[in-house]
Amino acid sequence: MRSTITIEKEIMDELVHETGLKSKASAVKVAIAEYLRQKKIEKIKAMKGKLKFDKTARELRHYER
Numbered sequence: 001m002r003s004t005i006t007i008e009k010e011i012m013d014e015l016v017h018e019t020g021l022k023s024k025a026s027a028v029k030v031a032i033a034e035y036l037r038q039k040k041i042e043k044i045k046a047m048k049g050k051l052k053f054d055k056t057a058r059e060l061r062h063y064e065r
Helices: 010-020 024-044 057-061
Strands: none
Touching: 010 024
């Protein structure tokens, strides 16, 4: 999908430099993917202590499918 966005030159230059990529589009794709990955990690961490498991790790490892 093609989109037009306005990003300050200094920020874009830093992003391209830090990612080591040659194109602005590639750098933006990597930055967005990393942001989304971090958000997913935060959601998983927020579930800590909220899930109940009734089987041990050993039982799960040897569970017949």
